[in-house]
Amino acid sequence: MTSSSPVGGPDGDGRGRDGERLPRPPAFAFPAQTWREIAHLLANLLVGIVCFVFSLVWLTVGLGLAVTVVGLPLLAVGLRCSRALGRFERYRARGLLSMRIDEPSPLPHQPGSGFLGRLWTNLRDPVGWRATLYALIRLPWSVVTFAITLTSLFVAWPVLPWIARGLTHVDRAMVRGLLFPSDELERRIAELESDRGTVVDTAAADLRRIERDLHDGAQARLVALAMGLGLAKEKLEEDPEAAAKMVDEAHGEVKLALQELRDLARGIHPAILTDRGLGPALSALSARCTVPVKVTVELPERPAAAIEGIAYFTVSELLQNISKHSGAHTAEIELWRADNRLLIQVRDDGRGGAATDRGSGLSGLAERLGSVDGLFAVDSPPGGPTAVTAELPWHHRTGPAAGAAVARSRRSGRSG
Template sequence: MTSSSPADGSHGGPDGGARGRGDERLPRPAAFAFSAQTWKEIAHLLVNLPVGIACFVFTLIWLAVGLGLSITVVGLPLLAVGLGCSRFVGRFERWRARGLLAVRIDEPSPLPHPPGSGVLSRLWTRLRDPVGWRAALYALVRLPWSVITFAITLTSLFVAWPVLPWIARGLTHVDRAMVRGLLYPSDELERRIAELESDRGTVVDTAAADLRRIERDLHDGAQARLVALAMGLGLAKEKLEEDPEAAARMVDEAHGEVKLALQELRDLARGIHPAILTDRGLGPALSALAARCTVPVRVAAELPERPAPAIEGIAYFTVSELLQNISKHSGARTAEVELWRADHRLLIQVRDDGRGGATTDGGTGLAGLAERLGSVDGLFVVDSPSGGPTTVTAELPWHHRAGSAGAAVVKGRRRR
């Protein structure tokens, strides 16, 4: 008796039926089907620990050493250097957050360094750097969190991988919050505070220098003449009865000294704030200033109205010092002064056909002018190639306000 085979030709056995059906496949094992962003977040969480350890150790060492030595001349510079390095740490962490966490975050502005500022001023600016201090705080608080995230992520990668995307997303949300809270540049406010503090120092220094100049001028000029005048009148009084003619000559000399003293006092008052500027404004005041210059100066003032009094004073003394420089140093034959209003700004250009080579470097008087204009949100640009001509462009706010708009002068710009 023969046994018949199945009609479809399949053979018995545990897998004979599977081999006979070509349209069926065995089920494949599950794969790590995570998105690219999920893998970036996992990489960020795993890298947190080595980066966190390095940043924590560095920050702890320089803070401990710097604060410990702060009573000496070494500690404060060390703290300043450490804060500068903390800025680089913050920059690296922002770069890592942009690349792995998709956090859109800008870089903070560099520290302001006003022209002519000294070593102590620069040191104090660095020690008050809020960006550096926040980056240092970030490095300190990140280490405990880095240990936690590393342990959870590594464990989930081998034990709880099906829910790892949700775990990674939740952990990195905390990282994003820390980056935004401590490394995000609250840039405008911080920069403005630093600028105002720097400008306040500039104004105080300028006022102190002006007071010293006025005191020196009074002591060496008018005061000395008035003392000599008092002594001369005292001698004339003694000679009045015994030698009337000599007394008359001495009174005549004293009269001449009085005139000279009055002239010096008028010049000093003009140096503080000229009466013509108060009474008639910038145009006539600068014309009177130009008339006293040793170089012929053409003045063109196109001002529909008067700017703020403080701005008028700064503009007047800026042009005054520039014309003095032209008289003393330029070797020019002619010069021009132009003033005009552009939007909410007062623009001044002073040109001469002298030898050129003027610069704001090296603590010159031009650097002082640039610093003074910067204290009221102004600009000061010198274009002076060797051989000339020299063009100095100054820009001031029409009405000075803290936080006024930025300037619009570009180096080399000239008004036609």
């Protein structure tokens, strides 16, 4: 008795029922992605050895010489090179593992920071340190993956695609954990570094301005007042009328000095804003505008103090722009809360044409609001009307960014 093969299937000698030999599937007919993963795993050993040796050498020598003048610069150079090795590994992961990886932010450039400042920036580079850690822990895994992949390629090739996929999943996890850019964290670090310098510069400028205003303004008036009162005292007995006239003049000087001190204090931080909030503060601010202003404030509660300050000085600068440049007849201010945001809109019926892309004060406002996660939009077609909308977080972290934004807004509000 002879056995029959299944319909359409090969018989015992590999032929079909019609007598033609059927082609065998090629032994290594793997998808292209599988071959890329295999290439990645086989290359791991050489790349891992090079990166491990380099990282171990510069790290050991740099730390060993850290007490000398060459140790810290050597560490900084090593971290720069580790950044480059991390860039190469990301390139390899994109090409062979089909991963989508963005490059991390470059090291922040701080003009005028000097050699020590740049050195400290390099030594604190999180991207370089993560790339170094990746190079050090990758070598043992590279040895394992190379041995398994090479063995499977000649012994267990039918299951090699699954082996390669499993091994490269571990590689992908390591790349995500150590080589993916943490953009938000790095952006915050760079922002805080920048804002810290801005806070220092702003504080120094404010101190110089206060000193100048006191010296040239209130102090000069008080000196003149003291001299006038001294002369009036001398004339009190021999010429009472002249003395009385000089006292009247001194009284006027006192009023002017008090007004200058109030203006100076208002420029630092208006007391009405601290005591009563944005509604009354903006009403008092609009009363000093040369254009009639309608103020509408619908806030169920007060936002964070830093946000109040930014909002106040933002509106102050916008009102000064309206007074000086818009040619408007009326203006309107609206404040309201939407979810966890404070929204401000300032409108006027002036000539329009305002923009944030011409190096104007509006571009500075947009930058300052952006530093505290705010938004700034200008709608000002030629011929008007103009509507400026600002959006701020209701609560914001307290720190250099918020403090710097308040300080910069305050200075712009005074100088606008």
